[in-house]
Amino acid sequence: MTAGETGHETSRDEDLRLTVAPPPAGGDGAGLFDLHHPPSAELISDCVHCGFCLPTCPTYALWGEEMDSPRGRIYLMKLGREGAVALDDTYVQHFDACLGCMACVTACPSGVQYDKLIEAVRPQLERHHRRERHDRLFRAAVFALFPHPGRLRVAAVLGAAYQRSGARRLLHRGRLWSLLPDRLQAVEELMPPARLRRLAARTPEVTPAVGTRRRRVGFLTGCVQRVFFADVNAATVRVLAAEGCEVVAPRAQRCCGALSEHAGREPEALARARRLIDVFAATDVDAIVANVAGCGSTLKEYGRLLRDDPAYAERAADFSAKVRDVSELLAELEPVAPRHPVEGRLAYHDACHLGHAQGVRAQPRAVLRTIPGLQVTDIPEAEICCGSAGIYNLVQPGPAGELGRRKVEKVLSVAPDALATANPGCLLQIRRYWPGDLPMFHPVELLDASIRGVDPIAAARAPGGRRRPPWLRRRHEARTAEPGRF
Amino acid sequence: MTTYAGEYLDLLPEPPAGRVTAAFRADVARAVGPGGLITEPAQLRTYECDGLTGYRVTPALVVLPATTEEVAAVVRLCARDGVPFVARGAGTGLSGGALPVADGIVIGLARMRAVLSVDVDDQRAVVQPGVTNAGISAAVAPHDLYFAPDPSSQVVCTIGGNVAENSGGAHCLKYGFTTNHVLALTFVTADGDVVQLGGDAPDPVGPDLRAVVLGSEGTLGVVTEITVRLLRRPEAVRTLVADFADAEDAGNAVSDIVAAGIVPAAVEMLDELAIDACERAVQAGYTPGCPAALVVELDGVAAEVEDEFERVQEICRRNRTTHVRIAADPEERARVWKGRKAAFAAMGRISPDYFVQDGVIPRTRLGSTLTRIRQMSEQAGLRVANVFHAGDGNLHPLVLYDGAVPGEAERAEHLATAIVELCVEQGGSITGEHGVGSDKACSMPKMFGPDDLTVMARVRAAFDPQGICNPGKVLPTPRLCGERPGPHRPHPLEAAGVIERL
Numbered sequence: 009m010t011a012g013e014t015g016h017e018t019s020r021d022e023d024l025r026l027t028v029a030p031p032p033a034g035g036d037g038a039g040l041f042d043l044h045h046p047p048s049a050e051l052i053s054d055c056v057h058c059g060f061c062l063p064t065c066p067t068y069a070l071w072g073e074e075m076d077s078p079r080g081r082i083y084l085m086k087l088g089r090e091g092a093v094a095l096d097d098t099y100v101q102h103f104d105a106c107l108g109c110m111a112c113v114t115a116c117p118s119g120v121q122y123d124k125l126i127e128a129v130r131p132q133l134e135r136h137h138r139r140e141r142h143d144r145l146f147r148a149a150v151f152a153l154f155p156h157p158g159r160l161r162v163a164a165v166l167g168a169a170y171q172r173s174g175a176r177r178l179l180h181r182g183r184l185w186s187l188l189p190d191r192l193q194a195v196e197e198l199m200p201p202a203r204l205r206r207l208a209a210r211t212p213e214v215t216p217a218v219g220t221r222r223r224r225v226g227f228l229t230g231c232v233q234r235v236f237f238a239d240v241n242a243a244t245v246r247v248l249a250a251e252g253c254e255v256v257a258p259r260a261q262r263c264c265g266a267l268s269e270h271a272g273r274e275p276e277a278l279a280r281a282r283r284l285i286d287v288f289a290a291t292d293v294d295a296i297v298a299n300v301a302g303c304g305s306t307l308k309e310y311g312r313l314l315r316d317d318p319a320y321a322e323r324a325a326d327f328s329a330k331v332r333d334v335s336e337l338l339a340e341l342e343p344v345a346p347r348h349p350v351e352g353r354l355a356y357h358d359a360c361h362l363g364h365a366q367g368v369r370a371q372p373r374a375v376l377r378t379i380p381g382l383q384v385t386d387i388p389e390a391e392i393c394c395g396s397a398g399i400y401n402l403v404q405p406g407p408a409g410e411l412g413r414r415k416v417e418k419v420l421s422v423a424p425d426a427l428a429t430a431n432p433g434c435l436l437q438i439r440r441y442w443p444g445d446l447p448m449f450h451p452v453e454l455l456d457a458s459i460r461g462v463d464p465i466a467a468a469r470a471p472g473g474r475r476r477p478p479w480l481r482r483r484h485e486a487r488t489a490e491p492g493r494f
Numbered sequence: 495m496t497t498y499a500g501e502y503l504d505l506l507p508e509p510p511a512g513r514v515t516a517a518f519r520a521d522v523a524r525a526v527g528p529g530g531l532i533t534e535p536a537q538l539r540t541y542e543c544d545g546l547t548g549y550r551v552t553p554a555l556v557v558l559p560a561t562t563e564e565v566a567a568v569v570r571l572c573a574r575d576g577v578p579f580v581a582r583g584a585g586t587g588l589s590g591g592a593l594p595v596a597d598g599i600v601i602g603l604a605r606m607r608a609v610l611s612v613d614v615d616d617q618r619a620v621v622q623p624g625v626t627n628a629g630i631s632a633a634v635a636p637h638d639l640y641f642a643p644d645p646s647s648q649v650v651c652t653i654g655g656n657v658a659e660n661s662g663g664a665h666c667l668k669y670g671f672t673t674n675h676v677l678a679l680t681f682v683t684a685d686g687d688v689v690q691l692g693g694d695a696p697d698p699v700g701p702d703l704r705a706v707v708l709g710s711e712g713t714l715g716v717v718t719e720i721t722v723r724l725l726r727r728p729e730a731v732r733t734l735v736a737d738f739a740d741a742e743d744a745g746n747a748v749s750d751i752v753a754a755g756i757v758p759a760a761v762e763m764l765d766e767l768a769i770d771a772c773e774r775a776v777q778a779g780y781t782p783g784c785p786a787a788l789v790v791e792l793d794g795v796a797a798e799v800e801d802e803f804e805r806v807q808e809i810c811r812r813n814r815t816t817h818v819r820i821a822a823d824p825e826e827r828a829r830v831w832k833g834r835k836a837a838f839a840a841m842g843r844i845s846p847d848y849f850v851q852d853g854v855i856p857r858t859r860l861g862s863t864l865t866r867i868r869q870m871s872e873q874a875g876l877r878v879a880n881v882f883h884a885g886d887g888n889l890h891p892l893v894l895y896d897g898a899v900p901g902e903a904e905r906a907e908h909l910a911t912a913i914v915e916l917c918v919e920q921g922g923s924i925t926g927e928h929g930v931g932s933d934k935a936c937s938m939p940k941m942f943g944p945d946d947l948t949v950m951a952r953v954r955a956a957f958d959p960q961g962i963c964n965p966g967k968v969l970p971t972p973r974l975c976g977e978r979p980g981p982h983r984p985h986p987l988e989a990a991g992v993i994e995r996l
Contacts, residue, residue, distance in 0.1 A: 053846055057547045058839040059586040059650045063626060072558065072604030074540040074585065083540045093536040117775045118842025
């Protein structure tokens with residue numbers, strides 16, 4: 009197949025339609041890619057093929073194959089630009105297998121911007137490659153659910169009913185479970201235990217600062233976060249207020265588009281970005297705070313995402329400049345609220361979209377170290393992704409499972425009393441593969457507890473404390489992805 | 495100009511005539527399982543070069559075996575059908591040693607990455623070839639042991655590749671090369687037999703075949719298990735960075751340190767361009783704009799290290815150092831080394847493309863050679879950055895160029911070759927640690943006479959009479975280098991369109 013034949017013979021899903029010229033025939037433009045932001049030849053040429061990225065790449069760590077390594081994928085991009093390869097399932101699978109964890113960006117001595125490269129390739133593949141029917145349907149279902157808190161709430165209620173009615177026990181007892189496709193098993197196992205009482209929780213539109221107001225900040229409540237991790241949002245607002253921030257959380261805010269952006273669904277991501285910029289336009293805040301690593305990193309990218317839109321380019325850049333992860337903001341502020349001891353050994357897990365994508369590593373640790381009694385330890389092989397990676401553990405359950413088990417092994421090696429990470433995805437992923445009961449927190453929850461004078465780690469240790477639901481205690485042997493073809 | 499001896503030409507086997515047929519492919523798939531085979535054209539292209547991207551050849555097949563038995567089975571099939579093979583680790587080599595052979599296969603050892611056993615009392619470990627150099631040290635760190643050879647790419651390069659190239663590193667000045675730290679090898683011969691070379695004792699009886707294989711660049715067979723020697727971590731380590739206004743002063747300081755009877759663990763030098771690239775990459779705290787910086791590290795017994803560290807500083811001052819920075823803690827020391835070790839890869843920050851050279855000169859010629867390199871760089875109108883192991887005279891000039899400018903790559907290659915030949919003229923060598931590979935095979939006659947090459951060809955033919963192990967590497971052939979070996983000829987494979995350059 010030549011470059012000219014690859015792209016545009018099939019119809020696209022409506023929401024992915026984008027008015028761009030098809031790839032020029034004869035490979036004289038960007039080869040397989042159309043001219044709407046193809047992976048930049050200049051960025052590709054920054055790669056000198058030294059291989060320093062290999063040891064930190066999760067898929068290279070799993071399979072040891074060149075084409076599933078960062079430099080291999082960049083090589084494939086180069087071949088794609090030259091039109092030297094076909095845009096087929098083989099080509100696409102290596103980009104689909106990339107977790108987008110950006111560990112290679114941290115590792116690269118030559119400063120190759122793999123983040124920009126992969127984010128340029130994914131929309132191209134979405135536009136010019138037609139996935140198989142079951143894959144399309146599954147992805148469509150994921151995107152019809154996760155970015156919609158309203159629908160998520162309904163799903164959570166159904167999920168709670170499922171978990172409590174005995175249907176779950178029945179399913180797991182029989183052979184039925186093993187007959188489910190891997191992806192559905194992943195959805196079922198990653199589903200957070202819903203707590204119905206908390207589903208109704210809403211973040212107040214304005215929360216005044218305690219004492220003297222030091223900042224006025226906007227707060228992104230998130231989608232999965234606000235439905236399943238309402239406690240984390242509540243803790244974030246309390247901590248920010250206690251540290252002198254007035255917190256503004258506009259009711260009208262919707263999904264920030266991070267999941268869509270990371271999956272290459274560009275038009276959807278851009279539409280969501282514009283909407284969120286509009287919602288925060290009237291708030292007049294000093295900073296916009298995110299407590300989800302994946303959302304925060306996309307918010308910081310809005311300037312680049314909307315660079316072509318004359319109406320939004322400047323506003324998007326201004327918006328991005330104001331975005332802070334909650335730990336960044338807290339590290340900037342001299343603590344004013346008194347802390348009480350939280351005793352225990354805490355393993356801190358760097359979420360890839362916080363550490364690699366945003367370069368925020370020191371701040372969460374610094375914030376946690378303001379808590380007396382808390383012993384914060386690092387996890388070996390911290391740079392390798394846990395396999396969560398947005399919707400990766402749903403669409404690529406095989407490799408995600410292997411990475412999840414690998415991460416759990418490393419966490420176990422430091423024998424912690426609790427684990428903290430700033431991304432709900434990581435939390436669900438690690439919990440799925442954790443063999444016993446381990447209290448897991450967002451860092452801000454621990455800070456909140458410390459300020460309120462309670463010790464959640466001790467509480468979890470006490471009999472009848474925070475327990476892992478029985479259906480999660482069994483370790484599943486997820487099928488190992490066969491190297492080379494998955 | 496050297497010509498080839500008649501016997502040498504007779505010893506060179508005909509290029510292997512075997513092809514990867516459907517039957518061969520099916521047999522290989524049976525040997526390693528379908529998951530261990532890479533066959534799609536787009537996937538194969540990602541294996542077409544290693545760290546030296548100037549030479550590229552797409553292999554017919556890539557095989558990823560998981561055990562010694564699988565490697566042996568694949569090699570037996572290659573021997574049966576006369577199919578050439580190239581062993582590959584992480585593909586970070588800088589001399590094109592893992593450049594595939596057209597119509598041949600690549601045996602990738604990236605999945606053989608287990609540390610098989612650690613013997614703490616006897617200070618050795620048995621590892622598979624795909625374990626990274628740094629991975630060995632990490633695996634034995636809980637026992638306060640480490641693996642001494644430390645190539646700059648140690649976080650990614652594999653021990654199998656280190657064995658093939660007899661890799662060195664900053665600390666080989668004091669501790670020696672890979673060959674000094676490998677006790678035994680499990681080796682798959684060119685016809686697929688599995689043999690043990692060397693043994694657990696430091697000095698086994700009989701000819702040292704282990705030493706013959708070490709550094710043979712994959713031309714004799716495939717190493718599938720390595721017994722490495724481990725060292726106890728030194729009691730004390732001190733590191734300093736001394737800036738000099740002139741590379742000649744820095745060179746003299748190195749000679750004075752060695753003349754004073756001090757054996758530093760490492761002595762490294764970086765010039766202004768190299769410092770610029772390192773600082774942009776990792777902010778290691780080198781002084782920007784400094785014409786020559788020396789990194790000196792001492793290790794050993796605390797009292798001795800303290801005494802010698804004072805004397806090193808005194809020697810630097812005597813040679814007009816402009817600034818001495820002493821690493822205050824292990825973190826700062828790690829930062830200094832991170833900068834030095836990222837130097838090659840960091841060149842991407844200051845130049846779109848570069849050639850890394852690897853030559854050796856007598857330490858006493860450091861100053862004058864650097865001056866000559868500068869003159870040659872000015873004449874060619876190309877920038878040359880210098881990063882090198884000053885303690886043992888191992889130079890790594892990096893010739894910077896822009897492949898997008900027509901003709902610049904060729905000029906850069908000429909300059910790089912001329913620099914290496916300058917090293918030979920100065921009484922040195924064409925390679926210190928990166929190996930000969932594809933890149934320097936045609937420079938071999940610059941350094942070795944017809945008799946030397948004939949002896950090498952005899953050794954090679956004794957191990958691999960069919961010539962299927964990594965053919966076209968190390969030994970020059972009229973086919974590769976033109977009838978009269980010498981510099982500045984376009985590669986015939988390139989002229990024939992078989993390989994291409996960036």
